[in-house]
Amino acid sequence: MRTIIIKFGGTSLAGAECIRGCADFVREAEKDARVVSVVSAMGGVTDTLLELAAAAAAGNRAAKYTLLGALRKRHEDAAAALGATDGVAPLLDKLDTLVAGIAAVGELTARSQDAVVSFGERLSSTLMAAALGGQAVTGEQAGIVTDDNHGEAEPLMALSLYQVKENIKPLIDHGENVVVTGFLAATQHGVTSTIGRGGSDYTATILGAALEAEEIWICSDVDGLMTADPRIVADAKLLDRISFDESLEMGQFGAKSMHPRALEPAAEHRIPVRIRNTFNPTCPGTLVADTVVEPGTIRSALMLKDCALLTIAGAAMVGRPGTAASIFQALADVGVNIQLISQTVSEAGISIVVAGSQLARARAALDNKLLRTKTARRIDVEENVAVVAAVGSAMHGIPGIASRVFGAVAKCAVNVEAIAQGSSELSICFVVKGDAGPDAVRALHDEFDLGGQRSADA
Secondary structure, three states, rough: OOOOEEEEEEEHHOOHHHHEEEEEEHHHHOOOOOOEEEOOOOHHHHHHHHHHHHHHHHHHHHHHHHHHHHHHHHHHHHHHOOOOOOHHHHHHHHHHHHHHHHHHHHHOOOOHHHHHHHHHHHHHHHHHHHHOOOOOOHHHHHHEEEEEOOOOOOOOOHHHHHHHHHHHHHHOOOOOOEEEEOOOOEEOOOOOOOOOOOOHHHHHHHHHHHHHOOEEEEOOOOOOOOOOOOOOOOOOOOOOOOOOEEEHHHHOOOOOOOOOOHHHHHHHHHOOOOEOOOOOOOOOEEEEEOOOOOOOOOOOEEEEEEEEEEEEOOOOOOOOOOOHHHHHHHHHOOOOOEEEEEEEOOOOOOEEEEEEEHHHHHHHHHHHHHHHHOOOOOOEEEEEEEEEEOOOHHOOOOOOOOHHHHHHHOOHHHHOOOOEOOOOOOOEEEEEHHHHHHHHHHHHHOOOOOOOOHHHHH
């Protein structure tokens, strides 16, 4: 019988009724497959646990007790409805003890923060296991091992794959309904660690690779990946199938895809990933897999909003090795992520895009690094810009795609301020003023008939 890994996000696990719905979703899949479930914390719980840990370390007793009380009530109510009180109560007591220890020391380390945050998935897995009549297993018990970089720990992949197969396969072969905590693992010394952004998805793909699953389902509150954000484009259409590379690109533009590192085990082992909606079980979702599409078109038109464009310019930059490295290092040193890079052949200017929330930090770092050393003559800043992208692996090697992209944008009187395209031709990205972003997205969607209206009208 085939094996499927089903990961449920926080919105799918919002309360007892939602958890029952997830259990029903699993039972339906079990009609023709063995299922291993992976769960995130209940919606909003991870953020609450982070607040709780910070409040305890700061000695804020009022906030600590308020947050603990809210967490306890929410999980006890769900446990009472699902018959999981005996499993949840000891976990909540352990959380109380841990938080009291942090408050007593008055210090929050990355290791202790991981320990606190881990309770979100520990609790949700206990609730889900009760709803399924199955067994809750932590990431550590499953066999996922990481380095010591708490908060963003990296799995030791070869060891993790071996141990997960050894630990989990006998359980499912025996017919056990296994629920694994997403996001959590342990170091080689057995200390709880978390694997950071996209962690629960990452857990699911590691399990899928280890157990040689036929598919991995990532379930949340959306039907799948769309040709555009339906809040911007009224006739945005569900994509039934995309490639791994397209999924990675779309994820960077806010689509409900997967973090690149979370998708890597599935891509490497060629295991299809299906993005599905827990609340719309009849919808097949979007399949992410090796795929061949009709050449000459884009698959989606996407946008990043609330960005800032910085242009570093100066004659001293021309032919001077290391200028770009200085820029990138200055931003890396202050934790600023670069979202887009554009440079002219003359080397007299480099344009970069960062999140608007990181602009002040980026500008200060570049002023200090470049202007004071006279590496650059000036740094121009434009706030509130949007990055628009035409994404699709079928564009590769097809003449005229860029002409159609920028022709469509020009027709709606939108000015393009910077352009970036990689040699893979997987996407064409450009920067426009923030309020013009939606118009540019709609123009691309119409130009390439992503809503399928032309074929429908034919």
